[in-house]
Amino acid sequence: MAYFDTASAAPLHPVAREALLAALDEGWADPARLYREGRRARMLLDAARETAAEAVGCRPDEVVFTPSGTQAVHAGVSGALAGRRRAGRRLLHSAVEHSSVLHAAEAHEAAGGSRVELAVDRTGRVAAGDVAAALTPDTALACLQSANHEVGTEQPVEEVAALCREAGVPLLVDAAQSLPWGPVPGAWSLVTASAHKWGGPPGVGLLAVRKGTRFAPQGPRDERESGRSAGFENIPAVVAAAAALRALRADPGTGAEAERLRGLVDRIRARVPRLVADVEVVGDPVRRLPHLVTFSCLYVDGEALLHELDRAGFSVSSGSSCTSGTLTPSHVLRAMGVLSEGNVRVSLPYGTAEAEVDRFLEVLPRVVHAVRARLGVPVAGAGAARSPEAGSGSGSGSAEASGAASENAEAPGLVVDSLGKRCPIPVIELAKAIGEVPVGGTVTVLSDDEAARQDIPAWCAMRDQEYAGERAAERGAAYVVRRRA
Amino acid sequence: MAYFDTASAAPLHPVAREALLAALDEGWADPARLYREGRRARMLLDAARETAAEAVGCRPDEVVFTPSGTQAVHAGVSGALAGRRRAGRRLLHSAVEHSSVLHAAEAHEAAGGSRVELAVDRTGRVAAGDVAAALTPDTALACLQSANHEVGTEQPVEEVAALCREAGVPLLVDAAQSLPWGPVPGAWSLVTASAHKWGGPPGVGLLAVRKGTRFAPQGPRDERESGRSAGFENIPAVVAAAAALRALRADPGTGAEAERLRGLVDRIRARVPRLVADVEVVGDPVRRLPHLVTFSCLYVDGEALLHELDRAGFSVSSGSSCTSGTLTPSHVLRAMGVLSEGNVRVSLPYGTAEAEVDRFLEVLPRVVHAVRARLGVPVAGAGAARSPEAGSGSGSGSAEASGAASENAEAPGLVVDSLGKRCPIPVIELAKAIGEVPVGGTVTVLSDDEAARQDIPAWCAMRDQEYAGERAAERGAAYVVRRRA
Structure with a gap:
């Protein structure tokens, strides 16, 4: 069995599991209370915040924990927009942001705000020049992911952050996919992330808002987490999430592991088009996440392909329309203008064995062939071979x-x-x-x-x-x- | 050491701990995915939903999990109000609701809605007749807690639910404090609760919306949990929460334990005024939660009292102003018109030893005396003894x-x-x-x-x-x- 969908959710890091168990005993009480159980919970929460801040590269009082990455994005976008209400109501974001950003943008639009979606090139990248041109004085907020969750392409975040700073517009960076590999560079104003992408437990998101960023939390008032995330703190999960992130940062092998996975992904990128006819490998081949690769296969039903790969022991995801509840293809692939049918995203977990990748490359051609055969696909010939x-x-x-x-x-x-x-x-x-x-x-x-x-x-x-x-x-x-x- | 603040947070139930550990291994993946890890996660989530629905007394498709009780309330109130937008924008709630309800009501008011706060009597109870009189045709939603979180008084929920049904107004019942002891009776439309009050882990709230209730989720769109709670599902915690609730319901001792704790609370209610001068025991002595009692001590600094009790090994909470971040006394005590100074809430966990309660009754008089002595309180005499x-x-x-x-x-x-x-x-x-x-x-x-x-x-x-x-x-x-x- 090989789980190749760490971009959806990573299994719990062993360090996180240990920390979670300890914190279930020590950190279940209300950290706002004055008695010993409360003080102990507060200490754990404070320590986790310091750890997370160090990993993000900001101050502890700039970090709050939310119940999910999605809620970190929702709170970050709405709070930053409200904080900049006087400047204007214009929201800028790329066309390939995570759905949580797009949904926050839709909500903003429904409430009377405006939004501008920045196009991407065929690799999925925004041009910094396009951002610069779009940074009007009434722009309240710009959102740009650090790297794309479906195709792995890195965005020019540092350059865009500098442009935003110059224009006086805050930049929110959704770092959900990249934070496991390192902090977000540059002069960003807000960063969001999700612990279960880096081996933390589900139930923990992270929202960092740099001092000096105007921010007005939306929704009903709540005194917890500096008023930026409502509800009782999930301290055991927060402690576990921070422990996993610290373990990744402290591990001198993280850099080496990134390079190793990068090599495995390069192997997939090179071999899949040779092993399978009519395949398009998408996303930037170089400026990308180390562990993620996406390709699409002509004349293939994505759901059938996922099913066959699952039967062969591989868990991968897909942006094909048939694998979504709405029967529409991935907005990322659409924005890139690339094929969506027969789409497969492979995202390798930390420590993936080389042999598993080789087995995947062995299994894939057979599986694609079987799916195509069932669909009565035109044999290679007129129009089917690309010279x-x-x-x-x-x-x-x-x-x-x-x-x-x-x-x-x-x-x-x-x-x-x-x-x-x-x-x-x-x-x-x-x-x-x-x-x-x-x-x-x-x-x-x-x-x-x-x-x-x-x-x-x-x-x-x-x-x-x-x-x-x-x-x-x-x-x-x-x-x-x-x-x- | 005796932890007497289970109304804030209960320690993790052993069954929940076991379920959490198992679900961390089996339920970490994305339940929306088609591969085996995803299907396994989905099965665990579905099973937890069935368990929770059974305990609440509704259908599984009426229950969604939220990241906290607070978020269940926020989502429930805003969704029900929006669903009833055509009827009107009037929100009815008691003066002693949990702060999450009051904050949701404030947000509604800030957005142009209106709200009516129903007064309570000196025991903290709403009169059903007052609710009936306030149920105008333009009332969009009524909110009433099942039992008060600070003084334990039960509300006439069943009677109010019948009145609301007759008037065609949905009733949201915040059952955070009572759900551990049994389902909410009557024809309610929405129920909210919080798992860490019943021995589940933090990070899980519950929102039940009965079929036929108009409901329009607010905030950015999200496909998870029927669109009613945004963000990746926290399945391990949800599974653990459901396991704890099932254990409570299945335990034939729950009823007996409720009666046992009721007896211990009766003992506190009877003895404290005899052991300590100038004490007011508040809340309904009979129609109340089994495990919770609150009293206030004249001429006592609540924070000092909590500190001394903590030193003596008792963890309790307080509604005194000096123990709140805002330096205002509890809104519950204020609405009841009772003393707020030197306030102590005792909420006994499941299984509290009788001896610990007796030790508390032994320690309390000494501690109160010490705090009063430090404050130079007038000795019993003119005005100080109540004949x-x-x-x-x-x-x-x-x-x-x-x-x-x-x-x-x-x-x-x-x-x-x-x-x-x-x-x-x-x-x-x-x-x-x-x-x-x-x-x-x-x-x-x-x-x-x-x-x-x-x-x-x-x-x-x-x-x-x-x-x-x-x-x-x-x-x-x-x-x-x-x-x-």
């Missing part, structure tokens, strides 16, 4: 194809009715149909599947076909693809 | 005294300047001064201590003196007391 020449020649080929297309406005075209069919079927039907029209001819896919909007253009980019756009249709939408070669 | 005759004769005596007072509008009066002095000093100075004026004469106490507003009238009631009201003063207020005997 480097075709790729490099696509620039000029494109011009020719368009020329041909405009001459043949009424040229041969095929309509594929994929209504009612879910990812990856519309893309599979497109791949089958493209060989049936002449070069310059079009295939129009009718689909009401949300994933098609993202995956048909992504398929075109991968297969060097021309994506000619989307038209409204009676049901769903009509996606037009023009054959290039 | 039953004086008490029973106060009705007629009062009329005479008032007559005398109105004849002597310019009668001898003393002004005591207690400005800058904190509870219990103003009351001690009043007690010293009252003997120096003739019957019918007045003592005017100048005080800027918030506790004086509550404790001077309470002293008058206890000592059968006439409280003649409060006047504005340059600093603080002037409290006028007329000597009766």
Whole structure:
């Protein structure tokens, strides 16, 4: 069995387990009380705060514990926005933030605020220049994750923090994925994180607000945690979380382990496209989290793939629409403009054995093949093999194809009715149909599947076909693809 | 050592500890994931929800877990109010609710809603008739605790629930203190509770919303816990909390234990006034929580009393102003109109040894005496000993005294300047001064201590003196007391 989804939740660190057990006996009482059990609880809480502050790189009185990373984000965003109410109500964030940031931004918008979503490039990175251009005087807050939770790409946080400081706008950095590996660099104003991502127990988030940052906690008043997080403190869990973080920071092997995992991820990044046809490895190959890699497989049903990998003993997650409750693909993959079908995220826990990664690389091709076979995927051939020449020649080929297309406005075209069919079927039907029209001819896919909007253009980019756009249709939408070669 | 503050937090139940340990190994993963670790976590969460629902007396899909009782209340109040937005924005609650309810009500008011606070009698109970009269058609929600957390008085929840149902108004019952002893009776719409009050770990609250109750969760959207509680589920703690609650319900001794503790509390209620002079035992003597009793001692500094009791090995809490961060006395004691100085709340944990209660009764008089001696309290004598005759004769005596007072509008009066002095000093100075004026004469106490507003009238009631009201003063207020005997 190999658990490769540490970006969702890491198993409890042994040090955290020990600390939790001790703190259940010593830290269960109310730290606001004056008697010995209360004082003991208060001492544990204070010590945990000092430990966490040191790991974050700030002062203990700048750190509060929340019941989750999500609540740290919600409290941080709403408090910072309210603290800057006089400056304006404009919230800036990247398009690839964690859903907790996006949901906080939606709530802000619903309450009359405005928000600006910054686009990312195909690796998932925000351009610092875009942030600089968007930092208007009425911007109340900017949010930028330290590294992406789905594809691992690191954001230019230090550079953006400097720009924000210059503009007088506070920057909130969601460091949920990167804090296990080191503190957030630069002149940030707020940092949020989640303990169960670094081997702490669930039930603990962290919100650091640097002195000088205007902050007005929202929601009903509560005297605990400096009024920034309501409810009785979960001291045993907080103590355990701090112990795990301290253990990671104190371990001289953390840096070495990061390098080792980085090497294993490099191996996956290099080998998967060689072992499996029609795969897109996404995210930045270098400026990324050490332990995380994501790829998408054409003509694959993500849920079936996860199921097969689970049967083979691998626990991974996916941003495919079929693996989400809402049947929409991951907003991160969408913002990057990459394929979402057959998506797999591998995030290696601290200490992952090399042999497990090799076994994964052995199992994966077989599993993908089996899923594709069941779906009746077009065999490699017309349109199914991507030659480097075709790729490099696509620039000029494109011009020719368009020329041909405009001459043949009424040229041969095929309509594929994929209504009612879910990812990856519309893309599979497109791949089958493209060989049936002449070069310059079009295939129009009718689909009401949300994933098609993202995956048909992504398929075109991968297969060097021309994506000619989307038209409204009676049901769903009509996606037009023009054959290039 | 005796921990007598289980109403603040109960130590972890052994069953909860065991369940927590097991669930740390089995329930750390994301229950929304499809792989085995996720499915296992989901199963544990589902089972815990079933257990909790059974103990609450509702359906599993009516229960969500929150990170604390406070957050259960905040989410319950805001969600129920928003769900009833069309009916109106009027919120009804008793004056003695837990601070989490009051703070939720304040937030509602700050957002433009209205609220009506229902008064309580001297035992801390709301009159069902008052609730009935206050249930206007535009009332969106009523909140009533099942039993008070500071004085133990049970509220007429079942009767009020029936009235609310008839009026079509949902009732939220804060059952934090009573749920360990049994489910909330009657036709309630929402119930909230907190696991660390019943021997579960910290980090778990419970919110039950009965089907048919209009409910619109507030705050940023989150898909977990039916959208009613944001953030990654704390499954190990939830499992432990459910295990502790099941253990309490399954234990045929719970009823017997309640009766045993009820007897011990009766002993405290009966003996404390005999062992210690000038004590007021507050709350309903019969319709109350089994394990909780509160009394206040005249001329005693609550913080010093707590400190001395702690030194003697007893952990208790207090509603005295000097033991709160804000230097205001407990709002519960204030609403009841009872003394707040020298206040002690004893809440006995499950299994408290009889001998410990007896030792407490042995230690208490000595400790109170020591604190009073240090404060230079007036020795028993004029005004300091309360004879039953004086008490029973106060009705007629009062009329005479008032007559005398109105004849002597310019009668001898003393002004005591207690400005800058904190509870219990103003009351001690009043007690010293009252003997120096003739019957019918007045003592005017100048005080800027918030506790004086509550404790001077309470002293008058206890000592059968006439409280003649409060006047504005340059600093603080002037409290006028007329000597009766």
